[in-house]
Amino acid sequence: MYSFEHYIHFVDGKVTEDNLPKEVVVNDTTITFKYGEPIQLHVVVDVKNEMSLHYVFEDNVHAEVIETRHVEENGVLNRTFTNGAYSHVNFFNENEGTGKNTYLDEGHSSHDSMLQLGYSELSDASIEASYTFELDGEGADVRLRMAALSKDKEKKHYKVHIKHNAPHTTGIMDNYGVAKDEAHLVIDGIGTITNGQNGSASHQTNKIIVFDPKCYASANPFLYIDEYDVQASHAAGVGKMDEEHLYYLQSRGLTKRQAMQLITYGYLMPVVEVVDNQMIKERFELALSKVGA
Numbered sequence: 367m368y369s370f371e372h373y374i375h376f377v378d379g380k381v382t383e384d385n386l387p388k389e390v391v392v393n394d395t396t397i398t399f400k401y402g403e404p405i406q407l408h409v410v411v412d413v414k415n416e417m418s419l420h421y422v423f424e425d426n427v428h429a430e431v432i433e434t435r436h437v438e439e440n441g442v443l444n445r446t447f448t449n450g451a452y453s454h455v456n457f458f459n460e461n462e463g464t465g466k467n468t469y470l471d472e473g474h475s476s477h478d479s480m481l482q483l484g485y486s487e488l489s490d491a492s493i494e495a496s497y498t499f500e501l502d503g504e505g506a507d508v509r510l511r512m513a514a515l516s517k518d519k520e521k522k523h524y525k526v527h528i529k530h531n532a533p534h535t536t537g538i539m540d541n542y543g544v545a546k547d548e549a550h551l552v553i554d555g556i557g558t559i560t561n562g563q564n565g566s567a568s569h570q571t572n573k574i575i576v577f578d579p580k581c582y583a584s585a586n587p588f589l590y591i592d593e594y595d596v597q598a599s600h601a602a603g604v605g606k607m608d609e610e611h612l613y614y615l616q617s618r619g620l621t622k623r624q625a626m627q628l629i630t631y632g633y634l635m636p637v638v639e640v641v642d643n644q645m646i647k648e649r650f651e652l653a654l655s656k657v658g659a
Contacts, residue, residue: 367410368408368410369408369432370406370407370408370430370432371385371406372385372386372387372390372405372406372407372408373385373407373408373409373410374386374390374392374397374407374408374409374410375409375410375411375412376395376409376410376411376412376417376419377412378412378413378414378415378417379394379395379417379418386407387403387405387407388402389401389402389403389405389427390405390407395417395418395419395420396420396422397409397419397420397421397422398422398424399421399422399423399424399427399429400424400427401424401425401426401427404428404429404430405427405428405429405430405431406429406430406431406645407429407430407431407432408431408432408433408434409431409432409433409434410433410434410435410436411433411434411435411436411437411443412435412436413435413436413437413438413441413442413443414438414441415440415441415442416441416442416443416444417441417442417443417444418443418444418445418446419443419444419445419446420445420446420448421445421446421447421448421457422448422450423447423448423449423450423453423455423479424450424453425450425451425452425453425476426450426451426452426453427450427453427454427455428453428454428455429453429454429455429456430455430456430457430643430645431455431456431457431458432458432460432645432649433457433458433459433460434460434462435459435460435461435462435463436462436463437461437463437464437467437469437491438463438464438465439464439465439466440465440466440467441463441465441467441468442467442468442469442470443467443468443469443470444470445469445470445471445472446471446472446473446474447471447472447473447474447475447481447499448473448474449473449474449475449476449479449481449506450476450479451476451477451478451479451503452477452478452479453476453479453480453481454479454480455479455480455481455482456482456484456643456645456646457481457482457483457484458483458484458486458645458646458649458650459483459484459485459486460486460649460653461485461486461487461488461489461491461493462489463489463490463491463493464489464490464491465491465492466491466492466493466494467489467491467492467493467494468493468494468495469493469494469495469496469497470495470496471495471496471497471498471499472498472499472500473498473499473500473508474499474500474502475499475500475501475502475503475506475507475508476502476503476506477503477504477505477506477532478503478504478505478506479503479505479506479507480506480507480508480509481499481507481508481509482508482509482510482511482641482642482643482646483508483509483510483511484511484512484637484641484646484649484650485497485510485511485512485513485514486513486649486650486653487512487513487514487515487522487524488513488514488515488653488654488656488657490518490520491520491522492520492521492522493520493521493522493523493524494523495522495523495524495525496524496525496527497510497524497525497526497527498525498527498528498529499527499528499529499537500528500529500531501528501529501530501531501532501535501536501537501566502531502532503532503535504532504533504534504535505532505534505535506532506535506536507535507536507537508528508536508537508538509536509537509538509539510526510528510538510539510540510541511539511540511541511637511640511641511646511650512524512526512539512540512541512542512543512553512637513542513543513634513637513650513653513654514541514542514543514544514551514553515543515544515546515630515634515657516543516544516545516546516549516550516551516581517545517546517547517549518546518547518548518549519547519548519549520549520550521549521550522549522550522551522552523550523551523552523554524541524552524553524554525554525556526539526541526553526554526555526556527556527557527558528556528557528558528568528570529558529560530557530558530559530560530563530566530568531560531563532563532566533562533563533564533565533566534564534565534566535563535566535567536566536567537557537566537567537568537569538567538568538569538570539555539557539569539570539571539572540570540571540636540637540640541553541555541570541571541572541573541585541637542571542573542574542633542634542636542637543573543574543575543583543585543634544574544575544577544630544633544634545574545575545576545577545578545581545582545583546577546578546581546626546630547577547578547580547581548578548580548581549581549582550581550582550583551574551581551582551583551584552582552583552584552585552586553572553574553584553585553586554586554588555570555571555572555585555586555587555588555600555602556588556589556590557569557570557588557589557590557591557598557600558589558590558591559590559591559592559593559596559598560592560593561592561593562593563593563596564593564594564595564596565595565596566593566596566597567596567597567598568589568591568596568597568598568599569597569598569599569600570587570589570599570600570601570602571600571601571602572585572586572587572600572601572602572603573585573601573602573603573604573605574603574604574605575604575605575606575607575633576604576605576606576607577607577626577630583604584604585602585603585604586602587600587601587602607626607629611629612625612626612629615628615629627657630657631654631655631657634654634657635654637650638650638651638654
């Protein structure tokens, strides 16, 4: 059930099971990571109604975290991330919700910190999500990678915002999605560089492929730049599945379902290629290998 030696399991805000290293302190629903040995922690979260969870990474912390969340119908999960100076955190999110779910993330990064997040959004839920990360200290770096699948009649809407409040900060997002059947999938990517934050870089990629004519998909990039000496770019697009590709795979002996599974896997795989952390790479690959299985 747990992927690391150290773990903690919350059910509606209550700890039901844990095995924590000495560098991790839990107070109610606040998990504090203290400086010491590199930390690996698997967090499992079960939410029936609404829950808030707070991650605090103190200065100089090095940590790898997997969070697996099971959110039930109309469940809400609120999370905050506080990243101390010189902290280096790789964080993977596994979404296994059902019904209609709401996710709200808010993060703040201090100077010279690095936070890399992987979001595996492959659940059977309809989702309304807002993920906002603010770079508050010079040299802070946030990189967010997301793979999203919307199928059947699911409706998924993600707003991803990285805001630069200090100079020489880096914010990068890579969001890839697939829409099938009669599903809706919307990804809004927002990069904001406020005045005075010279030397900062904001880059985003938002791409969705549509499998069926009754799908709805939209990939919307927004850049709000109030400073001249910066780097900023965006790439966004919604495309249709190549029918010839599907026919070719079927001609090689695959069923239509197998062929579509392979195409889905191939289209979402680029999110893995931009990740430079082995744990996040492996978790993405494992999650994507189960798509459509």
